[in-house]
Structures are given as structure tokens and as C-alpha cells.
Amino acid sequence: MQFNKVQGLGNDFILVNDLNRRLNPNRFSALAVKICHRHFGVGADGLVLLLPSDKADVRMRIFNSDGSEAEMCGNAIRCVAKYLYEHGLVEQEKIRVETLAGTITPGIIAENGVVKLVRVDMGEPWLQRGQIPMLGPPGKVLDELLTVDGADYRVTAVSMGNPHCVIFVPEVDRVLLQQAGPRIENHPVFPRKTNVEFVQILNRDEIKMKVWERGAGETMACGTGACAAAVACILNGYTGSKVTVRLAAGNLLIEWAGDNRVYMTGPADEVFSGTYPD
Numbered sequence: 001m002q003f004n005k006v007q008g009l010g011n012d013f014i015l016v017n018d019l020n021r022r023l024n025p026n027r028f029s030a031l032a033v034k035i036c037h038r039h040f041g042v043g044a045d046g047l048v049l050l051l052p053s054d055k056a057d058v059r060m061r062i063f064n065s066d067g068s069e070a071e072m073c074g075n076a077i078r079c080v081a082k083y084l085y086e087h088g089l090v091e092q093e094k095i096r097v098e099t100l101a102g103t104i105t106p107g108i109i110a111e112n113g114v115v116k117l118v119r120v121d122m123g124e125p126w127l128q129r130g131q132i133p134m135l136g137p138p139g140k141v142l143d144e145l146l147t148v149d150g151a152d153y154r155v156t157a158v159s160m161g162n163p164h165c166v167i168f169v170p171e172v173d174r175v176l177l178q179q180a181g182p183r184i185e186n187h188p189v190f191p192r193k194t195n196v197e198f199v200q201i202l203n204r205d206e207i208k209m210k211v212w213e214r215g216a217g218e219t220m221a222c223g224t225g226a227c228a229a230a231v232a233c234i235l236n237g238y239t240g241s242k243v244t245v246r247l248a249a250g251n252l253l254i255e256w257a258g259d260n261r262v263y264m265t266g267p268a269d270e271v272f273s274g275t276y277p278d
Contacts, residue, residue: 002273003273003274004270006271010248010250014035016047016048018050031063032046032047032067037065046062046076047063048060048073050080060099071162072160081118117265119263127235143236144156148187165184165190170200171200181218194214197212201239204239205242226247227264229245230256253265
């Protein structure tokens with residue numbers, strides 16, 4: 001099986017072109033667990049499959065390193081757009097990608113045929129509790145108290161096609177992510193579990209974020225998480241509509257525009273390619 005190792009700000013994936021449908025889809029989950037293992041496999045946060053689509057240019061399926069399937073991934077879709085464009089699988093700079101969260105449209109920003117950045121129309125954020133989903137009375141989840149194993153957190157919930165729980169903290173580097181992350185991810189108030197973002201406000205234009213991803217654990221970056229964090233900042237009055245999200249390996253620019261859609265701009269890189277003996 002041919003694969004490409006790709007990464008977006010350190011959030012890394014094994015990308016497999018299965019546009020000819022040679023692989024058995026019933027084995028995708030098990031394959032993700034095996035190939036993503038960092039000691040016994042290639043090593044990655046997730047497995048990304050490129051498949052044919054009857055409603056878009058390509059269909060993207062994403063499996064986390066624990067084998068669970070994710071609805072969407074912002075860093076992965078930037079990597080997919082770069083791969084499709086630079087490998088000549090699409091010619092246009094606007095690419096329609098079918099995902100479980102709907103059709104997402106990344107746009108290529110290139111120089112001399114080389115992709116420098118990818119700007120993704122991530123769609124409208126979902127803010128109602130039932131859309132997250134999160135148990136409780138109808139309405140938005142805005143600066144709401146959530147008690148987890150005796151610890152109190154003020155949370156804002158946002159869905160970018162997948163669930164996010166955003167928590168504002170004075171110093172994000174002091175958060176014990178390995179302890180707090182899995183407890184919040186698996187809290188029963190989130191029936192489909194949740195991604196968890198801890199956010200520090202730097203100023204009206206910049207924030208710093210650490211993320212615990214549902215099904216993958218701590219990762220260096222999360223595109224949908226950065227979008228959710230920016231939306232939460234704006235809802236709580238901490239920032240303006242354009243936010244630079246500072247992550248361990250670089251930055252993402254997030255804009256919640258006047259059309260109520262969220263736009264994410266950031267880099268993507270192809271690290272290496274290889275053959276996996278599956």
C-alpha cells in the first residue's frame with residue numbers, strides 16, 4: 001500500500017490515495033490503529049483516505065489513531081488540498097471535499113505551482129447545545145460551569161462539524177493536559193465525546209491554545225479546534241473577528257466572517273512517501 005506522510009503544524013497524518021477503491025473499507029479502522037502506532041507502525045495522529053465522491057471533487061475519511069472515525073479535521077483537509085493540487089489530481093485552486101461534516105472547500109494559495117498556504121471555508125459554526133451535541137437544556141453553552149471529577153471548569157461549546165469544549169485559562173502552559181483532557185473528553189455530558197481546547201488570551205488579536213483531541217489524545221495542533229476556540233473567544237467578547245491562534249509548531253489565522261462562515265488559513269507539508277506492507 002502506497003502512502004504519504006503529511007502534517008499541518010505538527011498534527012500528522014498518513015494519507016492514502018484510494019480513488020481507485022483498492023482497499024477494503026471494513027478494515028480502515030483496524031488499519032488506522034496499526035499504521036498510526038508510533039513504535040510499531042509509521043506513526044501519526046490519524047489515517048486519511050482519499051476516495052471518489054459523487055457530490056464533490058474527492059471524499060475524505062479520517063480515522064483517529066484509536067480507530068474511531070472523525071467527522072472533520074482542519075489540518076488534514078489542508079494537507080489533502082495540497083496533495084491533490086501538487087500531484088495534479090485537480091487543476092483548480094478551489095477544491096470541494098466531501099466529509100462527514102458536509103462539503104468543505106479549501107482554497108490553494110500557491111506560488112509557481114508550489115502550495116504556500118491553504119485557506120479553508122470551514123462552514124458555519126453550530127452553537128446550540130443539541131448540535132454540539134451536549135446534554136442539558138436548549139440554547140448555547142456559553143461560559144457554563146462544568147464539574148469534572150471534583151474540578152470546576154467554565155466551558156463554551158462549539159461544533160465545527162465535530163464537538164469542541166473550549167476552556168479559558170490564565171496560563172495555558174500550566175494546564176495538566178494529560179490529566180484534564182481525557183476526563184473532559186469522556187464526560188457523560190458529551191454523548192459523542194468531545195475535543196478539548198485550553199485557551200489563553202494574549203490580546204484582542206491573538207490567543208494561545210493547547211488541545212486534547214477526541215480519539216487521538218494530545219496533538220500539536222487542531223484545525224477545527226482552532227476555529228472553535230476563535231468562535232468561543234468572539235462569543236465571550238475576548239477578541240475581534242480575526243484571531244491568530246498560536247500553536248506549538250506555528251500559527252493559524254481564523255476569521256469568523258460577516259457571512260457567518262469560519263475561514264482558516266495555514267500551512268501544510270508533505271514529509272515523505274513510502275510503501276506499507278499490509
